[in-house]
Each structure stands twice: as C-alpha cells, then as structure tokens.
Amino acid sequence: MxxxxxxxxxxxxxxxxxxxxxxxxxxxxxxxxxxxxxxxxxxxxxxxxxxxxxxxxxxxxxxxxxxxxxxxxxxxxxxxxxxxxxxxxxxxxxxxxxxxxxxxxxxxxxxxxxxxxxxAAFVARTQGTATRVTCTRKTTPGLRLVEKQAVLHGGGFNHRFSLSDAILIKDNHIAAAGGIRPVLQAVKAQASHMIRCEIEVDRLDQLAEVLDEGGAEVVLLDNMDTATLREAVAMAKGRVVLEASGNMRLDRIAEVAATGVDYISSGALTHSAxxxxxxxxx
Incomplete structure (x- = not known):
C-alpha cells in the first residue's frame, strides 16, 4: 500500500x-x-x-x-x-x-x-469484504509512529495514535464511572463536537444499551465469538461503526470479516510480528 x-x-x-x-x-x-x-x-x-x-x-x-x-x-x-x-x-x-x-x-x-x-497477511484474508484491518496502541514504546506507518505499508489502517486522539471508553472506564449510560451521558454533555467516541462492549445487552442511549459513533465488540459478532451486526443495522477485537488470529480473520463488521483490530500486528x-x- x-x-x-x-x-x-x-x-x-x-x-x-x-x-x-x-x-x-x-x-x-x-x-x-x-x-x-x-x-x-x-x-x-x-x-x-x-x-x-x-x-x-x-x-x-x-x-x-x-x-x-x-x-x-x-x-x-x-x-x-x-x-x-x-x-x-x-x-x-x-x-x-x-x-x-x-x-x-x-x-x-x-x-x-x-x-x-x-x-498484509491479515488484509489478504478480508478480500471480498468491506472490512478493514487496523492496529492498536500495543506498540513498542517510542516506536509507535513508525510501527503504525508499517501497518499502512502492509495495507492496513491506523487506530488512534494516542490517548488524546479520540474518546475510547473501555471496560475499566465503564466500571469506574458506574455503567454505560453514565459514561455516554458524560460524553454527550462534555466532549467536543470535533472528537469521535468509541465504546467497548462484550455482550449484546451492552450493545443494545449503547444503541438506545446514543453518544458513541463506534462500538468495539470485544472478545465475541463469530456467531455473536454476526448478531451484533444485525442489531446495529449500520447505526454505528463496528470494530471487532480480541483474539484476532490470522486463521480467524476471514470468518470475522464475513460477519460484516467494519473493522478488525489486532494488537498482534505490532506486538507479535x-x-x-x-x-x-x-
């Protein structure tokens, strides 16, 4: 690329x-x-x-x-x-x-x-789908810039470069803030209109809560099996961008891409190459 x-x-x-x-x-x-x-x-x-x-x-x-x-x-x-x-x-x-x-x-x-x-090997497994392969922040300290550039050279896409790029609400944020609705309400009340928000869920009931509350443009589907990912795509109906993450091995990429998720993120691209x-x- x-x-x-x-x-x-x-x-x-x-x-x-x-x-x-x-x-x-x-x-x-x-x-x-x-x-x-x-x-x-x-x-x-x-x-x-x-x-x-x-x-x-x-x-x-x-x-x-x-x-x-x-x-x-x-x-x-x-x-x-x-x-x-x-x-x-x-x-x-x-x-x-x-x-x-x-x-x-x-x-x-x-x-x-x-x-x-x-x-490039991961990207090849997504051929025939609209799914994009992206990296994470699991990079070598000090070398994130060039490692993310290497992901681009392999045909992938970049996730955020730093904590200041975008709002990414993880499970620990949700736990500390008291739940999905409180964190999304805080985003809607305080975040700049120039900043996108992504939130992580690991169950379909959490996805339903996110879709009902609003406030996030992207939902990270964490450690879901392929059947659950397929259900998540059907639930979302294109209302949010969906990113599948967790346990994204090379031999699993094709079946995950076939579910219709928008992105597959993998820390392995930079920490295990x-x-x-x-x-x-x-």
Missing part, C-alpha cells in the same frame, strides 16, 4: 536515539580500528525472504545521519512486495560510515518489514 512518507524531521529523533544507543560513548571502535578511513565501498541491502518491505526511509535516514556524504540509491519503496534476493537499496561511500550505521538501519527495516508483512530477514552485503 502507498503511504505518504513522513517528514525526515519527525523521524530523526527516533533514529538519532537508536544511533546514539549503538555508538555509545566512543563510537564504532571496531570499524575505526580495522578499516582505513579512506576505504570506500558499495553496500547492498537485500531481501532474504519474501514479504512487504517497510522502514527503508528510516534505514536511509540512519545512514545519512552517520554520514551525509553517503550516496543512497533506492531500488524498492516502502509498501512494495519483495522476494528473496531482491535488491532494496544501495549505499555508496566511506565503508566506515556504512558499517557504523548498518545495525540500526537493519533493525528498523527488518522490524518494520515484519509488521508490514504480517499486516516476526522480523523480516534482510541483509546488508558488501
């Missing part, structure tokens, strides 16, 4: 922090010891397994932050499908600079490509 690249100035703090962590207090002493400063090379970032690539923009930024003189040639773009052996990027310049940025660049690209690849095998070869 094509996603608009993020400005480098937004990504730079994330990449800079990773480079500072890796370079430590004295830089890359191995490279400085064994590689003559004038040595130049062309390195190739290659795919070692099939998937959907993400993180190339971040990887390129890692190389440029270490050495702005490096010449980077992209052969694939974030969101492209890749096969083993595909050339993704070439980096030409001082060998020492390339080696010093290598691990950070690969960590980002491999991790984000894994998320994009897993997302396996790193895609990419390599930097001189």
């Amino acid at each position: 094509t996603a608009t690249p993020l400005p480098d100035m937004i990504l730079e703090p994330l990449v800079r922090a990773a480079l500072l962590e890796d370079l430590g207090t004295y830089g890359d002493i191995t490279t400085r010891t064994v590689i003559p400063a004038a040595t130049r090379y062309t390195a190739r970032l290659n795919a070692r397994e099939a998937g959907v690539v993400s993180g190339l923009q971040v990887a390129a930024l890692a190389f440029r932050l270490v050495d702005p003189a490096l010449v980077i040639t992209a052969h694939k773009a974030d969101g492209d499908s890749i096969a083993p052996g595909d050339l993704l990027m070439e980096i030409e310049g001082r060998a020492a600079s390339i080696l010093s940025a290598e691990r950070v660049a690969l960590n980002f690209a491999g991790r984000l490509s894994g998320i994009a690849t897993m997302t 396996q790193t895609l095998d990419l390599g930097l070869d001189f």
Whole structure:
C-alpha cells in the first residue's frame, strides 16, 4: 500500500536515539580500528525472504545521519512486495560510515518489514469484504509512529495514535464511572463536537444499551465469538461503526470479516510480528 512518507524531521529523533544507543560513548571502535578511513565501498541491502518491505526511509535516514556524504540509491519503496534476493537499496561511500550505521538501519527495516508483512497477511484474508484491518496502541514504546506507518505499508489502517486522539471508553472506564449510560451521558454533555467516541462492549445487552442511549459513533465488540459478532451486526443495522477485537488470529480473520463488521483490530500486528530477514552485503 502507498503511504505518504513522513517528514525526515519527525523521524530523526527516533533514529538519532537508536544511533546514539549503538555508538555509545566512543563510537564504532571496531570499524575505526580495522578499516582505513579512506576505504570506500558499495553496500547492498537485500531481501532474504519474501514479504512487504517497510522502514527503508528510516534505514536511509540512519545512514545519512552517520554520514551525509553517503550516496543512497533506492531500488524498492516502502509498501512494495519483495522476494528473496531482491535488491532494496544501495549505499555508496566511506565503508566506515556504512558499517557504523548498518545495525540500526537493519533493525528498523527488518522490524518494520515484519509488521508490514504480517499486516498484509491479515488484509489478504478480508478480500471480498468491506472490512478493514487496523492496529492498536500495543506498540513498542517510542516506536509507535513508525510501527503504525508499517501497518499502512502492509495495507492496513491506523487506530488512534494516542490517548488524546479520540474518546475510547473501555471496560475499566465503564466500571469506574458506574455503567454505560453514565459514561455516554458524560460524553454527550462534555466532549467536543470535533472528537469521535468509541465504546467497548462484550455482550449484546451492552450493545443494545449503547444503541438506545446514543453518544458513541463506534462500538468495539470485544472478545465475541463469530456467531455473536454476526448478531451484533444485525442489531446495529449500520447505526454505528463496528470494530471487532480480541483474539484476532490470522486463521480467524476471514470468518470475522464475513460477519460484516467494519473493522478488525489486532494488537498482534505490532506486538507479535516476526522480523523480516534482510541483509546488508558488501
């Protein structure tokens, strides 16, 4: 999926922090010891397994932050499908600079490509339906922005980025506030007209209460079996957006999408994706 690249100035703090962590207090002493400063090379970032690539923009930024003189040639773009052996990027310049940025660049690209690849697998199971696959806030601390971008590269959609994006009333909010009606009444009385509200339910009687009270545009159907999800869609009759969540395994996505829910959200896209095998070869 094509996603608009993020400005480098937004990504730079994330990449800079990773480079500072890796370079430590004295830089890359191995490279400085064994590689003559004038040595130049062309390195190739290659795919070692099939998937959907993400993180190339971040990887390129890692190389440029270490050495702005490096010449980077992209052969694939974030969101492209890749096969083993595909050339993704070439980096030409001082060998020492390339080696010093290598691990950070690969960590980002491999991790984000894994998320994009897993997302694409989920999305493929929704073919023929109107259901969209979306991520959650179950992201790596500090990396939410790029991990959610990777979900877009895999063909998915983004849920809220932070607690300040939208109102999402969970079971603990309902318990603390005294019930569904009190929380929805509070939303109608206090929330800005610019803010959407989503509320979580795990039973059909709760859904009925939400539909009767009003005040929420989206209802999160939490940990419902497929038959119950189908009943929920019939009850709602399009009056609210329905999001199915909880226990959304890859082998279950097709049957959940077939119920007619609008969205399927899965934390697994970002917390359980396996790193895609990419390599930097001189």
